[in-house]
Amino acid sequence: MGAQDTLTRPEIDAALVELPGWRLRLGGLSAALKCPTSATALDLFATIGALAQAANHHPDVDWRYDTLFVVLSSHDAGNKVTARDVALARAISSAAAEAGAVARPELLRAVEIAMDTADFTAVAPVWAAALGLKAGEPDELRDPAGRLPTMWFQQTETPNANRFHFDIHVPASEAQRVLAEVEAAGATLDRSSAPQFVIATDVQGNRLCICTEEGRDA
Template sequence: MADTEDPLSRAVIDAVLADLPDWRYQLDGLVTVFKTSTAADALALIAAVGQIAEEQNHHPDLDWRYNRVFLRYTSHDAGTQVTDRDVAAASAASEVAAVVGAVAEPGLYRSVELAIDTDDAPAISETWRVGLGYRKTADGALVDPYGRGPALWFQETDEPHENRMHVDVYRSLAESGPVLTKTESTGALMEHDHAPAWVVVTDSQGNRFCLCTEAEDGQD
């Protein structure tokens, strides 16, 4: 058994998720959405998840929207990676969700990041960090210390795109198919060179965003 402080490999995470059908892997965390019958039931679920967090001394990122509770577990002290603690917490959260009759809707959980094309990231990153009130991570990305705003990362290239900024939208691979189909039906240009890890979408005016999944580049 790996130490709870050690990040789990992708192979181990994928194996664990086979026993956690309520959950998906997304941006170095385990994520899901639980739908309850009423807002009161959602609050009961939040209270139960909070009690688990106190007992395990491991707290999730949590967002409440009426009768839906959005949850994300990651171990910040392990480099913001998934560890055994996240697996145990996710499993316990599913158990209490079942008690209140909540239904898992993991496909609703999506994350958004911003990316800027640049040939000199250090020359501009501090301006963005100060303006946004973010902090810099070890890999040079900028993140909201309170987890409210989207992360910002710098795509270093000798030939920045004409539209230097684009949006990365992350969904789980299991639920990505309908989104890709519907997006293509709008008439957008779809570049599948790196699918299923990401598909570059260009609208009719040349603006870009990427529809991303947890899959690795080149993975079938």
């Protein structure tokens, strides 16, 4: 398999068996690496940069005190996971272990803003202009810098009165804990589409979805 090849979901799942600290999330491989100190995190950040330069393949890395949040996807393959991502994840995991970093998958969350609309082409340009987003998949807008949430337009002839909701993506390994906390906080849960997503509604009727990588393609 060439390093440029996009991986199928079964191939990604097989690779993740050997990468226990990583999760598939919103089309990329993600890891949260908690280091012994902030200085160690900065050193690991530099090591990841060197590994990326050597591989000519560059991840998104967010440094937060003693923790690094790393996302790997191949932009030239349409933000899909390729063999390059798996190879770099393996190298990063090795460097993290040497630095004494610990994977914390429970810290991995991503927010996608969803809007119910009967015609997303009529409204998407407004949101793209206001937020500086660019077209990703046909029904979504993405931040080229990767800082703002993706905006997804849920095409429907019967938009909900609450047109906006958050899709909160968590690893499947953490979903039941998160759902239990959401329910304990007062939400009602609709599990009819689990494990792909569960709709949570708060006491005022506001909706959100707790989403996982299960039931999704690569």
